[in-house]
Amino acid sequence: MDQGPGYAPAVDGGVVDFMFSFIGRSIVQKTITLFFVSVVSFLIIHLAPGEPSQIDPMNPKFTPEMVERFQKEFHLDEPLYVQYVYFYRDLFTGKIVSWKDNQSVLSKIWERFLNSLPLFIVGTLLTWTLSFPVGIRSAIHRGGIYDRSATFFSYFLISIPGFFFAYILIILVVTVFHVPVIGMETYGMGDAPWPNLFMDRIWHLLIPSVLGATGGIAVLSRYVRSQMLEVEGQDYVRTARAKGLPPDQVHYKHALRNALLPFVTMFGLILPGLIGGSVIIESIFSWPGMGRMAYEAILARDYPIILTVNFLSAVLVLVGTFISDLLYLAVDPRIRL
């Protein structure tokens, strides 16, 4: 092993070994967890009362022969563990199809995912750019009028039901700005000049993303505030202040840099947000995203879609925690999990 400058070889080897064993252990552990998640979600869906073939008993086209053919085609007449194997074999080979329209589930999800993605990106950007200034300012002016109103306001945002807030914003935007907000774009704007089209898309995008971000802003800014307060109470910050450094330098150079440490790891935890999408917000705004697709699949008892969405989101949760563990290892040398 070559000796890099500043590293003792034994320690270096130890760290590399440690990293490898950590990664190996995590992957094994997370695969086992994923297996159990797949079993549990499969059982929940299939043991719930009611059959998918009974979803529309009044439909005259749904004769007993049809039901039988339907059950045969989707292996519904087999015992559960056989169905389980069939389902996950189809999922991993990408051949899985929706029961409702026989289209490939993965391509359906991908299409809806692309619709939900702008909401997710704008929402995340809003959350991360707004909550840090708010939280830091609250911590610096602790107990002041700004801090107290920010605290109250963040509780307000946490407590307001998303659907109610959505309607308030709709009333506000429609009556004040006179722009339509439902759907992804205004219908029938085919040959309008592109700035108008662009602004139309922005208006439609803005309100659902703001709604998606409100809860996040409230929680994250509280967390930034408490983290910042904790660091501000440390000895080295007091020392920096006692040296006579200007307050800005103390706050932003000495305190903030250390307070930011835990947030690096939170990058991993925003990953699961990619798939869920918000069922309620997407239904209110008729946004053809993932949340709405999942909601419709639940109503239609389209088990392949429900299970695939569930499985993918479990994968993202596990990958997200794995990334955040790795980031924690990378940024904080004191942590040895």
Add this chain to the structure above:
Amino acid sequence: MMEKPLTENAHILDAPEAPKQSRFIQGFHLFNQNRMAIVGLVIFVIFFMTAVAGVVLTSGQDPVFNPALVRLQEKLLPPLSRPNLETLKSHEAPKLGIYLLGTDDLGRDVFARMLQGAWVSLTVGFVAVGIAVIVGIFMGGLAGYYGQGGIRYDQILTVSLLLSGIVLFLLGWVKFGCGFFAVGIFSLILSFIAGRPKQDHFMPGWLRKTAFSFDTLIMRMVDIMLCFPSFFLILTVVALLPASIYNIMIVIGLTSWMGTTRFVRAEFLSLREQDFVSAAKALGVGDFRIIFRHMMPNAIAPVLVSSTIGIATAILTEAGLSFLGFGVPPPYATWGNILSDGKRFIFDAPWLTFVPGVAILIVVLCFNLFGEGLKDALNPKLRQE
């Protein structure tokens, strides 16, 4: 700097060593200082009384406020409007003389419906969190107190044999099921005999080794539960099960116990090493009493705080489910479905959106503020000497 004479600090020596105030009183004072928390508590008491009054006044054969009474000629009246008494029969007239919160699209009194819905929100919040806390304390207590006790391979073997026997039996393979079950019982007896002292050579050595600890088992279960997207899971289960408020309570409860488990486990892991627990053990106090009498009161603070905030979350979840049309079947009113019914008239009858929306907001806010105040009151760092 001038040196102080020693005598100036003499009063410290005279001061009593034990704190003057009990913990409870100190916590109460801290809580009292937090004005928002007091407001939260007051609103909670009002909400509680409203919900109880709502149940009394809106149920029964001839309720004081009938939330299901349809008066089509009086539909979509704004709040505080007077009924047109000429077109109404005597029993149809609102008891207060006016429609306090207006009427909806079927002419039903929104005030009566809100009263009826208050009880749903209250019970969903408390029962769901009650279930979550009970499961959480049980699992967390097991993991924290018995966590180091390992599970041996022979125990896993026995349990899986018994379980697969039962499952096979239920699936219809009676012979296989009975066979597995019998082998399972045989293995249970074997491991029971082998567990007695001086019988170690009785079983193959690896069967009596520890596979994993109890703690690992429970924490892996927590990990598995945390993998599910919670609102989506709740929605799926509620949609598949028959519509009933009890199903919603149970499902919300069973999908939100993980936080409590983690808190209780963490507290127990540190508490079980402390002297008072060792002392209790040395005195021969039973495990059950140690857990519930000695350790639990010391571990309950974070659980209380998180369950107060959990009630707020459960109320929001139930409102969201009602809004999507799941949960309580239609003639019965909940705040979520009043809002959901009113959304079609959002520009013509905004009170149908604002009345339930503001009510949910205020109640959830009061629980959140109360929980925050409780957190400060129970925080030992903030307690004064």
